[in-house]
Amino acid sequence: MTRSAGSIDSEHRRVVLAAMIGTTIEWFDFFIYAICAGLVFAxxxxxxxxxxxxxLSFATVGISFFFRPVGAVVAGHLGDRIGRRSVLILTLLLMGVSTVLxxxxxxxxxxxxxxxxxLVLLRILQGLSAGGEWGGAALLAVEHAPADRRGLYGAFPQIGVPIGLLLANGAFALVAALTTAEQFLAWxxxxxxxAGVALIAVGLVIRTKVVESPVFEEVRRAEARSRVPVVVLLRHHWRLVLAGALVFAANNAVGYMTTGGYVQSYAVKSLHLDRxxxxxxxxxxxLAWLASTLVGGLLSDRYGRIRVYRIGFAVQLAWMFPFFALVDTGDVGLLVLALVLFSVGLGFxxxxxxxxxxxxxPTAVRYSGAALSYALGAVLGGAFAPTIAEALQTSTGTVHSVGAYLAAVTVVGLVASSFVPDRRGRPLDAADDRPHEPGPASKTADP
Structure with missing residues (x-):
């Protein structure tokens, strides 16, 4: 059915809002564990x-990352077979229940x-959920978007991560302010x-009202779905999966300095700042990460995805050592400045x-491809970034060794970006579902 541009915009606003809120809830649940790993669980x-x-406490944060690819494969298979919407409901339920437990x-x-x-078993369940969540939320937003605004609309589920971080830290800051140190650690x-009980209810209400991706519906009507999407993906697109994973790894390792709880732990336990x-x-x-993420998505619609990535990696690299120098002063104002500027590169x-x-x-393997690139990038990047950072700081006696580690990871991402094609604006419908690497079309390539 043909829709006017206005109705598409109106429908898409509802979709991106649902994707953003659902992702926020999902990552709030994921991040509160990481924060507690540094402040409580040890x-x-x-x-x-x-x-x-x-x-070891930080290592439990990383253990769950090894199960993200499993979650990505399962969710990708279901998402490419039965649709994005149903899988997003399942991942939200899994994350919420494991968090409450x-x-x-x-x-x-x-x-x-x-x-x-x-604790570790429940963290693994969180990892399975996180591995499948992002791909569905991202695709639901992008596949509803006008071709020339995919970067901006795709940035909305992305900002669910900094909003989740904001809410997670805010929740603990509120609890810490209302309890004594002993009460905080005790209960x-x-x-x-x-609080995840209430968040599950809110998330389910929102996600059950989301309409399925029109791109996926077209594939379903055309009977062009792959029987085993991950096999088709790895047969024809493994280079894209690997390159995409390395690009994300550079962002994820750096981001997990705060989302993984390392900076919070270092500032409280080594610099003796108030929790x-x-x-x-x-x-x-x-908040700065949220704003720069939206700007990064918007600029990618105008200047290209990879160009904006490279600008972000350059900012990350340039700021890495000044960041840790400012943090190490123990001055609260300089800590805020360091973190805000740190977030600019992350957003881009x-x-x-x-x-x-x-x-x-292609649509027939898109959920599997996006989810697996994301999950593998998380394993290579953020999985043990807080653990590695803590070990480096302990063994060398200086936080600047952590800066050297993250600078090296950023260089890897910058190089990997040269192997990722920028296909800004390409059609996403089933008619354009030819493999982008040598091989037969996905409809006839199934095993």
């Missing part, structure tokens, strides 16, 4: 390891070794996890991502 669940407790896990002092085991930290103050500083930086290497990944792959 002492409550891994204290028996002594000095290694904090490193984390808030109920007794400490090691109460149930012994079962406590960290349960206060559980409140944001248990609430540090969380508030990260909240300010989340994050805002164009949804549109870039959507335009890389």
């Amino acid at each position: 002492g409550q669940y891994f204290a028996a390891l002594g000095e290694g407790a904090l490193i 984390i808030g109920l896990v007794p400490t090691t002092a109460t149930i012994g070794v079962a406590a960290p085991v349960l 206060g930290w559980r409140i944001p996890f248990l 609430s103050t540090v969380l508030a500083a990260v909240m300010v930086s989340a 290497t994050y805002g164009p991502q949804a549109a870039l990944y959507a335009e890389l792959y």
